[in-house]
Amino acid sequence: MTVSPKLLDRKSVVRSIEAFDKRSGNWLERLVFNHRFIMVMACVMATMVLGWFAATRLSFNASFEKMIPSHHPYIRNYLENAGELRGLGNSLRVVVENEDGNIFDPKYQEVLKKINDDLFLTPGVDRAWVKSLWTPSVRWTEVTEEGFRGGPVMPDNYDGSPQSTSQLKQNIARSGIVGRYVGNDFKSSMIFVPLMDKNPETGKPIDYSTLSRSLEGIRAHYEATPGVKVRLHVIGFAKLVGDLIEGLVKVMSFFGIAALIATLVIFGYTRCVRSTALVILCSVVAVVWQLGLVALLGFSLDPFSILVPFLIFAIGVSHGAQKMNGIMQDIGRGTHRLVAARYTFRRLFLAGVTALLADAVGFGVLMMIDIPVIKDLALTASIGVAVLIFTNLLLLPVLLSYTGVDPAAAARTLRAEKDLAKGKGSHSHWHWLDRFTTRRWAMAALGVSAVLAVGAFAISTHLKIGDLESGAPELRADSRYNRDNTYITSNYSLSSDVFAVIVKTPPEGCLKYQTLVEADRLAWALQQVPGVQATTFLGDAVRQITAGSYEGNPKWLTIARNQDVLNYGAQQASVNNPDLFNNACSIMPVIAYLSDHRAETLDRVVAAAASFATAHGAKDRQYLLAAGSAGIDAATNMVVRQADHTMLFYVYGAVIVLCFVTFRSWRAVVVAVVPLMLTSILCEALMVILGIGVKVATLPVIALGVGIGVDYALYLLSIQLAQQRAGVPLAQAYRHAVQFTGKVVALVGVTLAAGVVTWAFSPIKFQGDMGILLTFMFLWNMVGALVLIPALSHFLLRDSALQAASAEVERPKSFGSTTNGARLVRPQASSGHR
Template sequence: MRVTAKDVLRWIEPLIYGRHSRRACVALLLIVTAGLLGQAVQIRPDADFEKTIPLDHPYMQVFRQYQAEFGGANTVLISLQQDKGDIYNEQFLTALKQATEEVTFVHGIDRAHTSSIFTRNVRFIEVVDGGFAAGDVVPANYSPTPEMFGLVRSNVGKAGLVGNLVSRDQSGALIATEVVENDPLTGKKTDLVQVAHDLEDRVRGRYASQTKYLYRLKAAAPPFEANEVVAESFSAPGWLHSFKHYAASKTLPDESQIQRDFSGRELKVEQVKNPDYNPAIAVHIIGFTKVIGDVSDASLQVMMFFALTVIGTMLALWWYLGSLRLALLPLGCSLVAVIWEFGLLHLFGYGIDPFAIMVPFLVLAVSTSHGVQYVNTWADQVIGGQNGFDASLATFRRLFIPGSIALLTNVAGFLTISLVPIGSIRDMSANACLGMLAVIVTNKIMMPVWLSYLGVTNVDAFRSKRIARINAGDKYWRFLSGVTEKPVAITLITLSLIVLSVSWFVQDRRIIGDAQLGVPELRPDSVYNKDVADIASNYSIGADILKIIAEDDAGNCVQYRTLEQIDQFIWHMRNTEGVTSARGFTSATRQAYQGMSEMNPKFGVVPRNSNVLVLVNRGIATNTGLLNFDCSAMPLFFFTANHKAGTIEHVIDTAKRLNQSNAEDFYKTYPDSNPAYCAEKKALRDGLGQRHVQQDHLTAKLRADGVSEDAIAADKRIVDGFAAIETDKAKLADQTKACPVNFAIGTGNVGVMAATNEVVESKELPVILWVYAVIIVLVLTSYRSFAALLVICIPLFMVSIFANALMAVLGIGLKVATLPVVALAVGIGVDYGIYIYDLLQDKVLREGKPLREAYTETLRQTGKAVIFTGICLAGGVFAWLFSGLQFQRDMGLLLVFMFTANMLGAVLLSPAYCRFLLRRKS
C-alpha cells in the first residue's frame, strides 16, 4: 500500500486543527515546555577526558591497560620561572616547595604521579666508597642555607634533571603531575574545571595576585565560630560569589576532622595583602585539564554571542516581516526548541560538553530557518484574504511535508556522526538529534497552533506594507530567475565545476589533527598558548609526550638482551625528527653505570653482565615511573616538539617501523622463537591487562553506586574476575621461550592524539557518505525522481568539497571539533534545496508554467525566505570570528561559508540544473 503526502496530512491535521484537540495540544505543549525548562536549568558542564578519546582504538587499549601503573595522558605541567638568576636561592626554592605542596593536595590530582625536585620520587644515584648511594634531590632535612643550595645544585646534575624538571638555564623548575579520571574513594568523575580553577588560584594566583581574599562566617555554625576564616583564595570572588560553595575543614580536640560546605551567602569576604606575592616569579600552567578550564571560563562569552545572535535575528526578522509579533513567533519557537534540547539532554543523563557549544546555535539556526518559511507563507496567505486560522491551515498543508523531510534529514545526518567512536562526538550527535526532534515539535506543531490563533489587527495596512515589500523585490527576482536561461545555466554550471575541480585537488592538503602550535581550541595570543611557548623554550620536555611501553617477561630488566633492544629503540627515536628528548629505564642504567666508573664516558653504556645489571639497577625503584613492580613493563618517554598532525604521524610511523624491524632482527638472532608463538604470548599478556582494566572499572562503578568495600570484595563478578586473572597469570608463566620486546604505542597525550587522528581520518568518509545516503533515500522516497535527487544533492556535494578546500587553505585541521561541523552543515544545507525544489517542481510539473516564470514565483514566495535565512544565519555566526576561543572562530568561519554557500547553491545552482533536468508534463 502506497502512503502519499495527502494520507500523512489527513492523519496529522485533525490532531492539530481539530476544535477540541487544538486546545489540548496547546495545554500539552505548555506543560511539556514547563517541565523541560525545569530540567534545562539543572544541566551542568560535562568535561570528561575519556570522552575525548577513542577508547576502542588499539593505542587506547594500551593506555587503559597501564593507566593505573604509569598514569594516564591527562598531564599537567606547572612551571615557576625566575626573571633573573638561578633557582638555588631561598626565595625561589621556598616558592617551589610551597607550590609543590599546593598542587599535591588539589582534589583530583594523582599524588603518586606528581614530581618536582621536592618530591620523594625524584632521586639521584651516585657511586660512593663501598658501592652505590641514592637519595632525594632535595634532602628531607632541607633548610635554606648556602651549603644546602650547593648540595641541591649538585644533586640536580647527578639526577640529570637539567632540561627536564629544571630549565636548561636553571632559572626555573617544573612540577609535573597527572589528573585522575575518577575519585579513588567515591568512584565519581573528577571535575576537571574545578581542578583547573584550583591550580590557577592556588599556584598562579598565589604569586601573581597582590590581594588575598579571606572568607569569614557571618554567623556561627558549630564547631565553626562566627567570623572564623573557613576558606581563602587569591582570585576575586566575582558576582557569582553568592551562588558558589566553599569547602571548609576543621580539626577537633579529639584529632578528628570535620568537613562542611558553606554557600557564598553565609560568608563575608575580606581583602588582605598577599604575603606570597612575588612579581619576580612567573607561573605557567599547561595541560588538557587547563584547556578545559579555560574553555569553560569562556562560556560566559559564548552566552553573550548566543544573546547577540538572538537579538540580531529578532531585529532582522522584524525588518523582514514588518511585524514585531510575527518576528517574535519563530524566534520564540526557536528558543523553546533550545530549552527542550537542554531539558531532554538532562533528562537522558547528559551534560554540556564545552566543545559542543555550537549545537544550541545550530538548533536555533535550523528552527529559525523553518520558522521564517512558515511565517512568510502564512503572511502571504493572509494578504490573499484568509483569516489567521485558514492561513495557518493552508501553510501547514503547503510546508509540513517538505519541512518534515528536511528536518528528518537533519536528524538522520546528525545521527550518522555517532559512527565516530569518540564519546564527545557521540554526545554531540545525541545533543543535535534531541535538538532536531525538539525543532520538529516546535516548528511543525507549536508554530502552526500559535499561528492559528494569531490575527492581524489592521489587515489592510498589513497587506499594503507586505505587497509593497513584495513588489520592491520583483525586479530582483525577475533578474535572478535568469539563472534558468540556458546560456546562464551553462555558465554557472561550468564555473562551479571548475571550482570543484580545483577544490578537489586542494582538499588533499587538508590536515588531519592539529595544524598549529599550542592548542587550537584557544587563540595563539591566549595566556595558555603563551605558557606553552614559555615552557617549550625553557625545557626539553613539555606537555606533548608519547609514552611507549616496552613489554617483556617479568624480571627481564636485568637481562642485557632486553635492555639492549630498549636502548636501541630509544636511540633511534631520540634521533627522529620531531622528538626533542627521550628517556627510559636504560637511561637511568647508563647513568648509574657511568657513575660507578668514575664518570668515564666509555662506560655510559648498558653493561652486558647480568650481575652488574643487578647491582646497577637495584637503585631504580618503581616510584620513579620507569618500571612496574615485576619489571614486565617499562615506559619510554618521548617528548615531541609539538603536537601538529605531521609531527605525530611521523613519530608514530617511526615507532611502528622500529618495533617491526626489532622483531625481525630478534627472530634472526634467536631462531628458537617464532612470530606465531610470540603473537600468542602477546595476546595472552594483552588479555590479562584488559582483565585488570575491567576489574578496575567495575570496582570504580560499584564505589560510585555507594557499594561498601566489603560488598565489593564479595561481589561474584569481582571474585570471578580475580580468579580468571590468576588463571591467565599461570598460563603466561608457562610461556618460557624468549620473544622480542614489544614496544606498545599508546599513552601520553601524543598517543591519544595519534589514536584520535587515525579514527577521525578513517571515519570521515563513512560519516559523510551516510549523511548523503540518508538524504538520497529520503529525497527519492518523497519525490520519486532522480531529477529531484540531482538538483538537491549536487550543490550540497560541491559545498562539502569547497569546505574541505577552505580548511586546507586556512590551515584548519580536521579533528574532533571540526568533523561534526562539516557533517552537520550538510544536514542544514539540504533544507534550502528542498524548499526551493518542492515549490519549483510543483509550479512546473503540476501547474505547467514555464521554468523562468515558475522560478520567479518560487523566489517571490520561498526563495526570498531562503536568501534571508542564509544571510541571517551567516550573520549570526559571523560574530564568532571575534571569539576568544580559536576553535569557535574556526567553526564560525566554516559555518559562515557553508550557510552562505548552501544558500547560493540552492538559489543559483539548483534552478540552473533544473533547466536540464526538470521537464514540464505535456
C-alpha cells in the same frame, strides 16, 4: 510535498471560520488544530518542567576519556596498561618562575614549597607520583670510591641558609634534572602533577571546571604574595579543558547576540512584531526543551556540544520563517488566520519534516565516529532536531492561528508578491534569477561552478589531518594557556608532547638482555625521526649505573650481558625513576619527547614505531603503540582520517535517499545534491587557506553543513516540481518557487549564518573556526540553491523529461495534499494567475 499557493483555487480563500470544514485535512492536522488549547497548554507545561531541569541539573564539564577514541587499538593498549604508566596519562605541569631572581632564592623556595603542598592536597591529584624539587622522588645519584651515594635533591636540612643553598645547587647539578624539573636558565622549576581518573573523595569523574578554578586560585594567591615575585605557568589537558569551560560562559553571551540578529533579520523581512516574536519564542522554547532533556538524561554540556543550542535555535528560526511566510501570504489574500495556519501546515509540514530528517542525518552520521565527545554532540543535536518538530512545525502554526499577523504586514507581503510576479518595484531584482533557467546563463553558471570545483579540489588535496600549530590549537595564540606553553617549551629541554611505545613482556622480562637491547634499538630508531627531541627508557639509566659501578669508566656505558649487573642497575634506577618500569617488570615504556604534535610529526613517529614493532615483535616481547599525550593525539588523528570520507559517504547517501523519497526523481536528486557537493569542496579549500586541519573540532562541520544545507533545495525545489508537474513551464515554475519560498530561502541562509557567525569571536579558537566554516557553508549553500538549481533544471528538469519521469509513479496523498478548501487546479500560463 509542498504545494504552491499558485495552485490553490480562489475558492480556497475562507474568510470566515464557520465556512471551513474542521474535518478536513489529515489526522495529524485535525488532532493539532481541533485541540489547539490543549496543545498550547501541554507545550507550556513541558517548557516549565524542562526549563526547571535545564536550570537546576544542567552542568558543564569535559572528560579526558571522552576526548579520545577509546576503541582504537592504541588507546586500548594505553588504557589496559594505564595503571602501570602513571607518568604518561592525564597530568599537569606547573612551572613556578622567579621573575626577580633565580630558584636558589630562599624566599622563592619557601613559596615553591607551599605551592607544591597546595597542589599535592588538591582533590583528584595522584599524590604518589607528584614530582618537584620538594618531593623525595626527585633524587640525585653519584659514584664515589665507596660506591653509589644519593638522596633527595632537596636537602633534608634545607633552611635557606647559604650552606643549604650551596648543597641544593650541588644536588641539582649531579641529579641531571636541569631542563626537566629545573629551567635551563635556573629561573624556574617544574611541579609534575599526575591526575586520577576519578576523585577518590566522591568517586565521580574529576570536575575539570572546579580543578581549573582551584589552579587559578593558587596562581592568583601566590602571584600576589609579597616578598618574592613569582609567576605560575600551567599546562596539561585538565587546565586546557578548564579554560575551555571558562570560555563557555562568554560563548553563552553570544546566544543573546545571535537571537538579536535573527530577530532583526526576521523583522526586517516581515515588519510584523507578533509573528517575529512568535518565531523567536518557539525557537527559544526548542532550545529550552533540548537543554532540559539533556539534563534529564544525565548528560552534561562540554566545549563541543555547547554549540548545538546555537544551531538548533538557527534551524528553528529558519523553519519558523517558512511557516510564518506561508500564513502571512494566505492572510494577505483574505483567508482567516486559523484556516491560513491549517493551509500552511498542509503545504509545508512534510517538507519541514523531511528537511529536519536531513538535519538529523547530518547529526546522526556523527555517531559513527569513535570519539565519545562527538557522539555526545550528535545525540544532543538529534534531541534538538526532534524537539523542533513539536515547537516549530506544530506549536508555531497553532500560535499563529491565534494571533494571526499584522494586517499591514500581510498586505505588504501580497503587494510584494504581485510586484515580484510582474517584475516591478524593489523586487524586480529577483527576476534576475530567472535567467539561469535559460541555456546561456545555465551554461555560464555551471561553467563557473566547474572551475571553482576544480580549483577548490586542487587546493583541498593539501588539507591536513590533526593540529597544524604548536601549543593548544583549541585556544587563541595569545591565550594564557598558550603563552604558558610557549614559556615552558622555551625554557625546558623536554616538551610535554610525549609519545611512548609500551614494551610488554612476561614478569621480570623487561630486565632481559635481549629486551633491553631491542628497546635500545627502538629508541635509536625514534631518535632519527625529525621532530623527536630526545628518547629515554630503562636502558639509559642502567647504562649510567653500570658505568658508575666501574668508577665511571665510559667503556662500561653499555647494556651488560650479565644478568646480575642488569638487575642491580634496574634496582638502582627504580629509586630515582620508578616510572621506567612497573613492579612486575612486565611493562617498560620507551618514551620519545617531540618538538610538537603537528600531524606530520606524529605521522613520522607512528610510521617509525609501527615499522619497528612489526619487524622486531616476538611472542614474549610486544611493542604496543601508544601512550603519552602525543600517542593519544596520533590515535585520534587516525580515527578522524578514517571517519572523514566515510562520514561524507554516509551523509550524502542518506541525503540522496531522503531527496529521492521526497522528489521521486533521480534528476531532481542530482539538482538538489550538486550544489551541496560544490559547497563541501569549497569548504575544504577554505580550511586549507585558513590553516585549519581536520580534527575532532572541525570534523562535524561538513556533515552539519550538508545536512542543514539541503533544506534550501527541499523548500525551493519542491515548489518548482509541483508547478512543473501541473504543466507550468520551467522558467515560470522557478519564478513561482522563488516567489513563494525563494525569498525565504535567502532569509533562512542569512538567519542560519547569523546564528553561528558570532562564534567567530569566541575565545575558544575551534569554536571560531567552526563558526567561520558553518557561516560559509550556510551562505554558499543558499547561493548555490538559488543559482544552480535553475541552471541544472534547464538540463535535467525540462518539462518533457520531468513529465516522463513523473509518469512512472502516481503521487499518493500525504501531509502535503490539499482537500476540502485547498483544491488543486491547473494554473494558467500567466504569471499573475492566482
